[in-house]
Amino acid sequence: MNIDQQVELLMQGTEYGDDDLKKAMATELRQRLMEAEKEKRPLRVYCGYDPTSKDLHLGHTITMRKLRQFQELGHEVTFLIGSYTALVGDPSDKNKARPVLTLEQVSENAKTYTEQAFRVLDRAKTKVRYNGEWLSELSLVDLIKLGQNFTVQQFLARENFAKRLEKDEPIYLHETFYALMQGYDAVAMQTDVQVGGTDQLFNIIVAGRKLQEAMGQKPLVGVICGILPGTDGVQRMSKSTGNIVPINSGAEDMYGKLMSMPDFAMEKYMQLVTRWPPNEIDALLKALESGNIHPRDAKMKLAREIVSIFYGEAEAGPAEESFVKLFQQKEVPDEMPEFALQPGMTVMDVLTGAALVSSKSEAKRLIDQKGIRLDGDALERGDVLFPHPGVLQAGKRRFVRVK
Numbered sequence: 001m002n003i004d005q006q007v008e009l010l011m012q013g014t015e016y017g018d019d020d021l022k023k024a025m026a027t028e029l030r031q032r033l034m035e036a037e038k039e040k041r042p043l044r045v046y047c048g049y050d051p052t053s054k055d056l057h058l059g060h061t062i063t064m065r066k067l068r069q070f071q072e073l074g075h076e077v078t079f080l081i082g083s084y085t086a087l088v089g090d091p092s093d094k095n096k097a098r099p100v101l102t103l104e105q106v107s108e109n110a111k112t113y114t115e116q117a118f119r120v121l122d123r124a125k126t127k128v129r130y131n132g133e134w135l136s137e138l139s140l141v142d143l144i145k146l147g148q149n150f151t152v153q154q155f156l157a158r159e160n161f162a163k164r165l166e167k168d169e170p171i172y173l174h175e176t177f178y179a180l181m182q183g184y185d186a187v188a189m190q191t192d193v194q195v196g197g198t199d200q201l202f203n204i205i206v207a208g209r210k211l212q213e214a215m216g217q218k219p220l221v222g223v224i225c226g227i228l229p230g231t232d233g234v235q236r237m238s239k240s241t242g243n244i245v246p247i248n249s250g251a252e253d254m255y256g257k258l259m260s261m262p263d264f265a266m267e268k269y270m271q272l273v274t275r276w277p278p279n280e281i282d283a284l285l286k287a288l289e290s291g292n293i294h295p296r297d298a299k300m301k302l303a304r305e306i307v308s309i310f311y312g313e314a315e316a317g318p319a320e321e322s323f324v325k326l327f328q329q330k331e332v333p334d335e336m337p338e339f340a341l342q343p344g345m346t347v348m349d350v351l352t353g354a355a356l357v358s359s360k361s362e363a364k365r366l367i368d369q370k371g372i373r374l375d376g377d378a379l380e381r382g383d384v385l386f387p388h389p390g391v392l393q394a395g396k397r398r399f400v401r402v403k
Contacts, residue, residue, distance in 0.1 A: 042074055
């Protein structure tokens with residue numbers, strides 16, 4: 001690829017909330033790529049991941065996909081585990097303070113992160129580092145010096161803090177440390193490019209760039225990725241809303257969950273999750289708009305592409321065949337009742353609320369017998385949050401479409 005093609009690919013799916021800022025970052029990225037080419041060195045690129053839980057879902061991999069693009073273009077990529085930032089908890093996009101984790105909790109969660117990440121990243125080309133390497137060495141005086149570069153007003157102007165202040169909800173002092181710590185990560189690694197989601201805009205564009213300038217470094221280029229909606233197509237993918245696509249639950253499960261997304265969400269998934277270049281995405285979207293391809297067929301193409309990223313074509317093909325057998329060969333009826341899923345509902349709540357079972361005891365019996373299925377996959381517990389919208393089956397003949 002020439003420089004312009006690289007910029008187009010690397011800026012695909014990015015969101016800044018401001019056109020001028022996006023243009024500025026694209027211009028700076030082009031300059032960095034030209035400089036790197038002239039100096040015959042790779043760009044130093046990183047993204048940080050706080051191990052606040054053990055499992056990753058598709059939403060977590062959006063930034064990893066962007067890192068992979070940088071890898072394929074020959075740049076140096078660091079997968080940074082936030083072993084110290086996770087102790088504070090990122091306040092970005094949160095309406096209340098995160099619970100403070102212990103070092104033991106962080107270490108346990110971090111064990112699974114890298115292995116799951118290598119479903120996307122090239123293991124041989126990925127540096128794995130922990131920000132405790134340098135953050136643990138900072139003294140109180142060092143922290144004070146970092147803080148001198150920012151005003152309290154800058155933090156209070158952040159949307160999530162401003163909303164909490166308006167509602168008279170507490171904002172804890174330690175929450176302001178997070179941006180300083182993340183900004184210092186960029187300084188410690190002499191970063192050229194930092195990748196992150198839109199919820200990281202302040203931490204990257206304001207904190208990271210400002211601290212690098214204060215330390216005599218050239219300010220990084222922020223590549224800010226859009227947030228992936230969940231299988232409902234509306235809310236961001238999150239365990240709390242039950243609209244996630246786990247990356248460790250098998251090819252068939254992933255394929256089925258992707259096929260449950262509404263048609264209007266396909267464009268976002270194409271831009272954020274696939275390996276397709278911009279021209280291929282544009283061609284598919286035009287074919288959809290003109291009616292030259294059926295939305296179902298486009299979604300199957302999309303689901304197969306995403307599943308093959310994580311499980312390879314050898315598993316993506318059988319996953320598609322399984323879906324076709326279940327849904328397109330009339331094992332599932334075309335017409336069925338619908339049930340509106342509400343936040344916080346458990347599997348048992350939906351089974352009883354949709355009248356798929358006559359009692360909780362019947363539901364427990366069917367669950368034990370693997371007779372409760374969601375998009376063809378057996379549900380093993382009734383007391384957990386309902387996983388995601390889809391076709392819910394009880395026994396052989398009772399179906400309801402959960403939306």
